[in-house]
Amino acid sequence: MSEGSLGSREIRLVCRLQPGSQGIDVVLEALRAAGYTLDGNSILRGSLRAEFRATSLSGDEAMILVKSAEPDEFRSLLGLLVRECWYVDVYYHLRGGDARAAAGGLGIQLPEDGVYRSRVRFSGVELRVDAYPRHGALTISYRAGWREVNSGAALKIHERILGMESGRGIFDKLLGWIR
């Protein structure tokens, strides 16, 4: 896992299960039916590698870590989850250069130190921004439902944050807010 100024990125999905549902089993079933391979805690399909990290004891939430995925594979996993769950909170955890790039891409001006929290709108979705400049860390999150995925907003957010569109790199130079 890379650290420091080179950057690093992770995606965490926190799935809120349908009230009164039979816990995570329904989701697992749906994943299998959609051609995902479930092996221990791993969820695999095509370019996607994800992992179940935790479930709350009350069984109302499950946390999935997406380790790698092409944007369309990511979209399709998220699409499935929002269908089976009540909603899914999507978190992007970024460090170093990746954090700088994402902040730039969303037009966020970050301070030098302290803890910074704010909200920005992008593609019609309210994104929450949590930044820890001293540690070079940035978290961007939003609540995804059926609407966010179907409108294409989820994919746009994904690409913008991870800098998968053209033009990535110039923002690195613009904002020297980390270390």
Next chain:
Amino acid sequence: MSEEYKREYVFGLDYGTSDFKFGPIALGEVPEVIENRGYFIDRSSLMSRIMGVDREIVVGKDIPRFLESREDLAERMVYPMRNGVIAKDDERAWRVIRELTRYALESFAPSDEEFEGFYVVASISIVSPRYMYERLFEIFRDLNRDRVLVKAATIIPQPLAVAISQKTPTCTVVESGHGNTQICPISMYPVRNAVIALNRGGGAANTLTMEILKDAGYGDLAKEESFVRLVKEKIGLIPRNLDEAIRYAKSNPEKVRVSLKIPGTRIKILLDDMAWTRFLIGEFIFNPGHEIFQSYFARGMPKPSDIKIGDTYFYGMMDMAEAVIMSVERCSIELQPHLYSKILLSGGNFSWSVPEGLEGIAVRPDEKLRQQLLEKEIEGANVSIVEDPKYSVWRGCIVYGYAVPHDYEWKWERMEGWMYVA
């Protein structure tokens, strides 16, 4: 609602003997790391008065800026957890722990009104006596006096955190960091009377690396611990079988030879005809009793010693497989095969890899232990290294805090749940 609040503000603290790993759930999978140490500034000194230094202890990345070049540096630099356990009356050590904890929490505490303190999950050694738990809770409570940083806290032993991070209810955790190694069978809960502790970890390999550097003519450099550690991590190798590896190295010098440049300096290290000693570093972690180390001890290299801290015995020289077997055999016979079938290696001291071209001669730690166990007639042991072994304790803290409901309150009898301290 409070459950949602909790899940957002889970905060993990892993108090390692050399490194302190910390951070909120919002960091994802990788915590912040600073050295587990504090520097006591001499506040009576003229310079500190002129410079207007108002703190007494410095921790974290700031330390190098405050280091005075003084004789008593060693005395002023306190590594509170050097042995994994802090004595009850070691006030300086406790003050450093308090300062580190404050540093960690403050640097992530948002300043808006919504924030009512973190749900802190702290992790300490499995051999920690009860007063360490009491003292830590006291520190959390006390920190809140200046500003509320901790809403509720809980404390779990490090091997349990590892098992949690791997979602493995039955296993044997071998947690080897810098200062010591804990071997702990787990069957839902840690089997406390089966715990074996070794008085050695990555630090012991540093000591040997220091001797190797001296022998190779780098005696001056060998004095700085952080430098030695870096060299160790870069050049050390775990041999599948030490004698064979040495023979191989001597007949294939070009495969094992190594040169290393220290970034940001002009220092360059070259191990040529002594390159076979690279294998000693890895062997020492698993089997310091190998006869080859006798000559180093004879020349004054300190031997990992047996010590007793509180009620716990830390073995110095016991080999790794022996320690695992001894620990497992303290559990019920029925449980033993299950414990061998899931041995988890965690901690920075298991971060060793095998360089290209040396496959089969050098091995990873899991293979080494499996081999060692096999030699002692434990067949079919299943050993694996957890992903990112340095961070697994912290990750376990986060998963635990996320899973335990906010209304599950701390009980001393079970040592679990949330202690509300705000």
